[in-house]
Amino acid sequence: GGGDGGENEGAQLFVQLEKPLIFNVYSEDSVHFVRLTLQIKLTDPKFAPLVQANLTPIVHNLLLLLSDQPYFQYQTVAGKKKVRDEALAVVRQVVKEHVGQPVVDNIFFTSLVVQ
Numbered sequence: 001g002g003g004d005g006g007e008n009e010g011a012q013l014f015v016q017l018e019k020p021l022i023f024n025v026y027s028e029d030s031v032h033f034v035r036l037t038l039q040i041k042l043t044d045p046k047f048a049p050l051v052q053a054n055l056t057p058i059v060h061n062l063l064l065l066l067s068d069q070p071y072f073q074y075q076t077v078a079g080k081k082k083v084r085d086e087a088l089a090v091v092r093q094v095v096k097e098h099v100g101q102p103v104v105d106n107i108f109f110t111s112l113v114v115q
Contacts (some may be wrong), residue, residue: 011049011113012042012045013041013042014039014040014041014042015039015040015042015046015051015052015055016037016038016039016110017037017038017040017058017059018055019036019058020035020036020037020057020081020098020111021035021036021037021063021066022034022035022036023032023060023063023066024067024068024072024083025066025067025069025070025071025073025114026071026072027070027072028063030103032071032074032114032115033114033115034066034074034112034114034115035112035113036066036068036109036111036113037108037109037110037111037112038062038087038108038109038114039107039108039110040058040091040095040104040106041104041105041106041107041108042103042104042105043102043103043104043105044103045104047099047103050098050099050103051095051099051103051104053096054095054098054099057094057097057098057109058091058094058095061091061093061094062089062090062091064085064086065087065090065097066083066087068093069083072113074112074114075114077106080100080109080112084107084109088104088106088107091104104108
């Protein structure tokens with residue numbers, strides 16, 4: 001099976017952040033603007049309402065992590081993967097604290113703009 005068909009069956013396996021994450025990162029000589037959207041993939045769709053109810057602490061912790069990264073991390077594929085791995089760990093930790101069990105399978109950056 002491909003990921004494009006059956007939109008409705010698997011729709012709640014993914015929880016999308018309501019708004020893009022927008023933050024600044026710093027290089028040696030300037031400030032850069034980052035706009036990022038992401039989706040959280042769950043292990044089971046039944047947890048989607050619980051995760052959605054806790055998006056505020058998820059977004060808060062993601063912004064703390066992502067804005068603390070140096071600009072160069074957003075310049076390479078390897079850097080972006082490292083940032084994503086750290087973000088996944090943060091999302092898993094926050095969700096586990098609020099939902100009581102590890103229900104986050106993965107996260108996906110659905111758009112990433114660095115200026």
